[in-house]
Amino acid sequence: MQKFKLTPSTDTIVYHHWYDLNTGKRTNGTGSTKSCPGTNFFGGNSVEAANKYFIPLIKKELEQIDKVTQTKKGQVLATKLNIRKGAGTNFEVVGTYSKGDIIEIVEENDGWYRTNKGWVCKDYVRLV
Structure with a gap:
């Protein structure tokens, strides 16, 4: 995220479960997808769960890293x-x-x- 100056979002952090196995297109978990062993981490593998539970953690961690590197x-x-x-x-x-x-x-x-x-x-x- 830092190296490429990306903002944490479900456009820049994407779960592999959000892609259809047959077409390779992003379906956000619908269609023919592979389940993930981490399905229950961060409230599930849905885009909504990522936005609610996972993305805020990444943002917070990056803020902490920024504070340290500015010291x-x-x-x-x-x-x-x-x-x-x-x-x-x-x-x-x-x-x-x-x-x-x-x-x-x-x-x-x-x-x-x-x-x-x-x-x-x-x-x-x-x-x-």
Whole structure:
């Protein structure tokens, strides 16, 4: 889906059960079709069941993948970089990173990066 920039739908994801064995034409499960061992997965092999149960799962998974691939990474430049509860020096220090550590940057705000552990000053991080 990602590689070819396809949107998940019953036009881009098609069950083999939706094709007639004799003609090869798409019949959405009518006519001479082969049953599938997964018939009961996702509410059945109908187009309606795919739209209701399966396609939303694919869309959700692709959204999660997009979020992960959009995450920036940075390398700590300071010998010791304070991790703070908020974006600013007035916030409590909750830990440190060491020089060379690779961190995931979740958010940026006014000269600060939020990581999964807290906030760090972006002046001491090089994007990688």
